[in-house]
Amino acid sequence: MTRNAIGIDIGGTKIRAARIAADGAILEVITEATDRSAAGCLALCLSLTARLRDGGTVAIGAGVPGQVDFARQVVLSGGYVDLSTLPFAQRLASETGLPVVIDNDANMALVGETRIGAARGRGNAVLLTIGTGIGGAILEGGRILRGKGAAGQLGHLPVVPEGRRCVCGRRGCVETESSGTAFATHLAEAGLPAATRAEDLLERADRDPVARAVLVAWAAPLRRAIESLVTSVAPDLVLVGGGAGPVALRALGLVPAERSWFDAPVAGAALGDDAGVIGAALASLPAGRRVVLVNGVPASGKSGVAALIAKRTGWPLLALDTLKNPFLLEFAPVDRPTNRRYGRAAYQAIFDTIAQHPPETTFVVDAWFGFQPPEVLAGFLEVAGVAHVTEVWCHARPEVVGARYGARVATRPAGHPGLDYVPELVRLAEAAKPLGIGAVVEVDTETPVDAEALLQKVLAAAR
Numbered sequence: 001m002t003r004n005a006i007g008i009d010i011g012g013t014k015i016r017a018a019r020i021a022a023d024g025a026i027l028e029v030i031t032e033a034t035d036r037s038a039a040g041c042l043a044l045c046l047s048l049t050a051r052l053r054d055g056g057t058v059a060i061g062a063g064v065p066g067q068v069d070f071a072r073q074v075v076l077s078g079g080y081v082d083l084s085t086l087p088f089a090q091r092l093a094s095e096t097g098l099p100v101v102i103d104n105d106a107n108m109a110l111v112g113e114t115r116i117g118a119a120r121g122r123g124n125a126v127l128l129t130i131g132t133g134i135g136g137a138i139l140e141g142g143r144i145l146r147g148k149g150a151a152g153q154l155g156h157l158p159v160v161p162e163g164r165r166c167v168c169g170r171r172g173c174v175e176t177e178s179s180g181t182a183f184a185t186h187l188a189e190a191g192l193p194a195a196t197r198a199e200d201l202l203e204r205a206d207r208d209p210v211a212r213a214v215l216v217a218w219a220a221p222l223r224r225a226i227e228s229l230v231t232s233v234a235p236d237l238v239l240v241g242g243g244a245g246p247v248a249l250r251a252l253g254l255v256p257a258e259r260s261w262f263d264a265p266v267a268g269a270a271l272g273d274d275a276g277v278i279g280a281a282l283a284s285l286p287a288g289r290r291v292v293l294v295n296g297v298p299a300s301g302k303s304g305v306a307a308l309i310a311k312r313t314g315w316p317l318l319a320l321d322t323l324k325n326p327f328l329l330e331f332a333p334v335d336r337p338t339n340r341r342y343g344r345a346a347y348q349a350i351f352d353t354i355a356q357h358p359p360e361t362t363f364v365v366d367a368w369f370g371f372q373p374p375e376v377l378a379g380f381l382e383v384a385g386v387a388h389v390t391e392v393w394c395h396a397r398p399e400v401v402g403a404r405y406g407a408r409v410a411t412r413p414a415g416h417p418g419l420d421y422v423p424e425l426v427r428l429a430e431a432a433k434p435l436g437i438g439a440v441v442e443v444d445t446e447t448p449v450d451a452e453a454l455l456q457k458v459l460a461a462a463r
Contacts, residue, residue, distance in 0.1 A: 001056035009276030012080030012132025017048035020281030061284030063108030067150040106135030112279030118270035123314015129242030142314035177221035219251035241269025288387020290362040296394030299404035301445025306366035319366035334415030351380035389438030398429035
């Protein structure tokens with residue numbers, strides 16, 4: 001039976017729950033009207049879980065509105081549905097017998113977009129979800145930004161001085177001006193029927209001043225929020241999602257961004273209403289750490305490839321030479337046997353460091369892994385809790401590798417082998433091959449590396 005988790009997305013008007021496979025595929029989904037009382041909402045979540053779970057279900061993830069202390073798994077505050085009055089995660093776990101992970105609903109949606117959606121392969125992204133309210137989440141260096149516990153409440157960015165009163169206590173939050181609820185308010189103030197859709201207004205905005213004015217009043221605060229976020233966070237991209245996300249994105253076209261030093265593309269989220277349930281489920285599934293092993297003999301070009309992958313993804317980079325070289329400099333002169341001892345110590349330090357990080361973390365590791373027996377690496381991977389390995393195999397013709405090494409000898413710290421090592425390295429390059437313990441992505445470093453093509457291959461292999 002397919003290993004899966006239940007993902008629950010609690011919105012202001014509806015609760016969406018789904019059984020999700022480990023690769024993000026939706027196996028079954030149910031949507032119900034939200035019960036806005038805390039006890040009623042919990043009861044509905046329990047009912048949905050009972051209807052969806054099967055023999056392969058191993059966990060539950062829930063995206064909840066409001067502030068969540070993720071470390072303590074406690075809801076701190078709520079907006080349209082306030083679950084801070086009961087131990088929601090604890091009750092859900094105790095009454096289902098399954099491990100439970102909760103987080104802010106927008107954080108869960110961004111997890112979904114990061115794993116299999118529009119932010120896949122991006123290390124830094126912002127998501128705004130437009131629905132009954134406005135949720136938000138920030139990805140920084142490949143991880144959800146949490147601050148002291150509950151960062152990312154982007155719907156409560158104040159954008160209209162002396163604007164409407166918000167449930168958070170402030171005035172003029174983007175949620176009070178640009179959410180689905182706010183759109184209804186703008187309609188009423190313009191004297192338009194409550195059933196008027198934003199899509200209808202967009203169709204006639206070029207010839208109907210009232211329609212255009214309503215859309216601009218709705219979208220302009222959202223534009224200001226996005227521009228503030230681009231300035232303060234410098235993301236790779238800003239995603240607009242949620243039930244009203246597609247139409248809000250179209251309305252933003254009526255309020256163009258001003259030319260500025262600060263810029264980032266604004267795009268629609270890819271997963272639509274499914275982002276929250278997919279992200280919640282994937283966040284709850286027990287997952288080991290992931291590593292991308294950038295492998296190759298010395299001078300094979302692996303360090304440049306590793307740096308490229310780390311820069312494009314935001315995944316932390318650990319390089320054997322980066323750890324080893326300070327010791328070569330501090331304890332110079334160092335002979336080759338001592339150099340190898342430092343290398344073995346740096347090798348262990350890399351995986352000891354990986355073991356200290358959260359289980360969802362992905363690392364890029366730059367090393368020539370053939371300098372130690374493969375069983376040593378296997379032991380390190382096991383101790384570090386690594387569940388998924390992708391190998392990027394960097395190679396060039398042996399004579400090219402030898403020439404590269406010879407050209408850089410003078411720049412290497414004392415303790416690295418000198419020019420007399422070149423013949424040995426050439427022979428090594430002739431016989432070297434990938435480890436073969438995970439998916440392998442090959443890179444010929446004699447030709448310019450197509451960064452986008454490489455990234456897509458690595459991301460596909462790392463899924």
